[in-house]
Amino acid sequence: MGDGRNALARQGAILAARADNRNVPSNRRRPAMKEPVRLSLADVETLCHGILRRHGVSERQAWPITRTIVAAERDGCASHGLYRLFGYIRSVQLGKSDGAAEPVATDVGPAIASVDAARGFAPAAFDLGRPLLVDKARRNGLAALVIRHSHHFSALWAEVEPLAAEDGLAAIAFCPSISWVAPAGGSKPLFGTDPVAFSWPRPGQLPFVFDFATSAVARGEIELRRRAGEPIPEGWALDADGNPTTDPAAGLAGAQLPFGGHKGTALQLMIELLAGAMIEDAMSFEALEMDDGAGAPPLHGELILAFDPAHFGGGSPQNSAARAEALFRRFAEQDGARLPSTRRYAARERTVREGITVPADLYRDLLKLA
Amino acid sequence: MGDGRNALARQGAILAARADNRNVPSNRRRPAMKEPVRLSLADVETLCHGILRRHGVSERQAWPITRTIVAAERDGCASHGLYRLFGYIRSVQLGKSDGAAEPVATDVGPAIASVDAARGFAPAAFDLGRPLLVDKARRNGLAALVIRHSHHFSALWAEVEPLAAEDGLAAIAFCPSISWVAPAGGSKPLFGTDPVAFSWPRPGQLPFVFDFATSAVARGEIELRRRAGEPIPEGWALDADGNPTTDPAAGLAGAQLPFGGHKGTALQLMIELLAGAMIEDAMSFEALEMDDGAGAPPLHGELILAFDPAHFGGGSPQNSAARAEALFRRFAEQDGARLPSTRRYAARERTVREGITVPADLYRDLLKLA
Numbered sequence: 001m002g003d004g005r006n007a008l009a010r011q012g013a014i015l016a017a018r019a020d021n022r023n024v025p026s027n028r029r030r031p032a033m034k035e036p037v038r039l040s041l042a043d044v045e046t047l048c049h050g051i052l053r054r055h056g057v058s059e060r061q062a063w064p065i066t067r068t069i070v071a072a073e074r075d076g077c078a079s080h081g082l083y084r085l086f087g088y089i090r091s092v093q094l095g096k097s098d099g100a101a102e103p104v105a106t107d108v109g110p111a112i113a114s115v116d117a118a119r120g121f122a123p124a125a126f127d128l129g130r131p132l133l134v135d136k137a138r139r140n141g142l143a144a145l146v147i148r149h150s151h152h153f154s155a156l157w158a159e160v161e162p163l164a165a166e167d168g169l170a171a172i173a174f175c176p177s178i179s180w181v182a183p184a185g186g187s188k189p190l191f192g193t194d195p196v197a198f199s200w201p202r203p204g205q206l207p208f209v210f211d212f213a214t215s216a217v218a219r220g221e222i223e224l225r226r227r228a229g230e231p232i233p234e235g236w237a238l239d240a241d242g243n244p245t246t247d248p249a250a251g252l253a254g255a256q257l258p259f260g261g262h263k264g265t266a267l268q269l270m271i272e273l274l275a276g277a278m279i280e281d282a283m284s285f286e287a288l289e290m291d292d293g294a295g296a297p298p299l300h301g302e303l304i305l306a307f308d309p310a311h312f313g314g315g316s317p318q319n320s321a322a323r324a325e326a327l328f329r330r331f332a333e334q335d336g337a338r339l340p341s342t343r344r345y346a347a348r349e350r351t352v353r354e355g356i357t358v359p360a361d362l363y364r365d366l367l368k369l370a
Numbered sequence: 371m372g373d374g375r376n377a378l379a380r381q382g383a384i385l386a387a388r389a390d391n392r393n394v395p396s397n398r399r400r401p402a403m404k405e406p407v408r409l410s411l412a413d414v415e416t417l418c419h420g421i422l423r424r425h426g427v428s429e430r431q432a433w434p435i436t437r438t439i440v441a442a443e444r445d446g447c448a449s450h451g452l453y454r455l456f457g458y459i460r461s462v463q464l465g466k467s468d469g470a471a472e473p474v475a476t477d478v479g480p481a482i483a484s485v486d487a488a489r490g491f492a493p494a495a496f497d498l499g500r501p502l503l504v505d506k507a508r509r510n511g512l513a514a515l516v517i518r519h520s521h522h523f524s525a526l527w528a529e530v531e532p533l534a535a536e537d538g539l540a541a542i543a544f545c546p547s548i549s550w551v552a553p554a555g556g557s558k559p560l561f562g563t564d565p566v567a568f569s570w571p572r573p574g575q576l577p578f579v580f581d582f583a584t585s586a587v588a589r590g591e592i593e594l595r596r597r598a599g600e601p602i603p604e605g606w607a608l609d610a611d612g613n614p615t616t617d618p619a620a621g622l623a624g625a626q627l628p629f630g631g632h633k634g635t636a637l638q639l640m641i642e643l644l645a646g647a648m649i650e651d652a653m654s655f656e657a658l659e660m661d662d663g664a665g666a667p668p669l670h671g672e673l674i675l676a677f678d679p680a681h682f683g684g685g686s687p688q689n690s691a692a693r694a695e696a697l698f699r700r701f702a703e704q705d706g707a708r709l710p711s712t713r714r715y716a717a718r719e720r721t722v723r724e725g726i727t728v729p730a731d732l733y734r735d736l737l738k739l740a
Contacts (some may be wrong), residue, residue: 144511186705266568276697311479320649320650
């Protein structure tokens with residue numbers, strides 16, 4: 001991403017090369033492309049940034065969004081990739097998000113920094129708050145970054161991973177989303193898919209990172225089954241009457257279920273309280289009401305905790321990094337167990353060399369936006 | 371528990387009243403009691419404290435342990451109640467724990483306090499660190515208490531609940547335990563049952579609290595099925611060859627499974643890293659090795675995070691407490707969903723009035739200790 005500005009220069013050339021596509025007003029005039037399109041990560045960056053800028057998103061907002069979208073495509077997470085551009089732009093067009101918002105940071109004290117995203121997107125707010133968070137965590141060992149009034153549409157690992165990889169901190173992040181998930185034993189949506197992410201720095205290698213929805217599955221998984229005409233397993237969702245269902249459409253119209261039964265519900269309550277009520281921003285049920293049917297990225301907050309392991313050690317001869325590596329070695333001895341993030345890192349190794357492929361339909365729709 | 375010292379005075383009377391039991395050297399001389407014994411919570415306190423003191427546990431260590439044991443019996447959690455006295459005393463007798471340990475507190479900085487439990491028990495270490503934690507959280511909004519080198523044998527809710535109820539703070543606590551749990555996809559024990567607890571203060575009522583093992587079930591649940599000769603459900607454990615089993619004995623000899631599949635494993639990794647590696651204390655696999663077959667309460671650390679919601683608010687008219695209560699109201703509208711801790715609180719209301727009943731066998735064994 002460091003060459004973000006250079007990519008601007010490449011943008012004209014790439015878009016010009018694809019002008020034949022862009023000038024086609026409708027796909028009736030020629031056969032639709034069927035073959036997936038191969039793009040380098042630099043191409044993705046240029047395309048993404050250009051589309052955002054063309055639709056009134058400021059430089060300040062557009063670069064951080066671009067970074068998260070490129071990171072998602074790079075890591076094989078297409079669901080958080082280019083596809084999300086339609087949501088970002090729809091949100092700006094509907095006036096839900098302010099594409100030119102100027103986030104404002106507040107230094108609350110030795111352990112808390114706060115950013116008001118001013119109805120802009122979370123990545124720019126994170127970028128503004130990150131240096132404060134890192135400084136406080138390094139100085140005092142533990143610090144929180146509160147993000148408020150942000151439209152949240154990117155994966156949390158994209159925030160916690162650099163805190164570990166570049167700043168040497170462990171980090172936890174969580175946020176509400178939109179009320180789609182019933183509590184264990186209940187039947188109506190109340191919580192969001194409420195993700196939680198964690199990162200741990202590993203000297204000389206990529207950090208340990210996880211990021212998962214506290215619902216049984218991401219909502220997109222159910223949507224994919226619906227499109228494919230396939231049933232969903234029991235335990236993913238209830239229908240509108242509160243009965244278990246294997247029909248994805250019924251599950252989308254009803255309520256998703258938490259992961260891990262009542263323990264998942266307990267964690268969802270914690271996330272809604274700490275990253276909603278406590279920071280005086282929307283919980284998932286409020287985010288849904290504010291969205292008012294627009295289907296835009298939800299407006300809510302986020303809480304990030306950062307830990308500098310150096311402050312937590314007890315002066316024992318074996319430091320925290322060495323101890324952690326001993327745990328990872330034991331983990332690696334377990335055939336069949338997969339460390340979270342290894343799949344993303346494998347994809348990254350490949351895409352950095354080979355680029356990514358984008359489905360023809362998606363690419364055509366993106367070019368319409370460009 | 372505030373009347374702990376008064377209870378000392380009651381102790382003599384109660385033990386004298388039961389002298390007939392204590393003077394019986396073996397149950398061959400008279401028929402074994404069959405009827406459960408009813409005790410007031412004051413009786414439980416006196417009995418517990420007396421037993422600990424008689425077995426070389428210092429006042430400093432004995433009162434905090436007594437408080438957690440009485441709280442467990444009061445809340446209907448017999449598995450963390452009087453039964454645990456045998457473990458505490460066994461640990462002191464084996465020389466694993468120091469029953470007269472003097473914990474030492476260190477003020478690490480504005481956001482971190484640390485207590486070296488000096489191989490004593492966790493409750494005394496928590497008591498020493500708690501005022502530091504509360505002061506830092508109130509002053510700066512966010513603070514951590516690190517406990518190191520403690521023998522941990524009590525439930526975490528007993529620590530986070532008073533932080534919410536008495537100090538008005540939200541709190542998260544977690545710790546490793548003993549390696550009994552395989553990672554998802556793996557087959558050998560690596561993680562502990564690694565509990566996580568959370569509390570949220572509720573004005574005018576008891577706090578919201580949860581506390582659960584990140585294994586599929588607590589180890590005691592499997593032990594109970596084994597004693598009852600009942601099978602365990604699939605998903606609780608693997609046998610020693612790594613195959614799913616419904617045989618509780620095979621599961622205890624093999625590996626427990628995490629709750630929530632790979633997401634539970636991710637959380638277990640986080641707990642081991644933050645409350646083990648980061649604080650430079652034992653992870654669950656190390657605690658098992660240090661125990662060396664003694665079966666004593668494990669020696670490891672604990673991490674407690676405390677949040678003062680007043681520092682996290684955004685100055686919006688609706689404060690965090692009011693927002694949280696709106697969430698709890700919505701939750702209460704869901705028929706069938708149960709808020710964590712309601713069962714404990716219901717038991718408490720009953721036992722404070724009526725006392726508890728103790729199985730005859732357990733009571734007889736306790737009197738032998740007294």
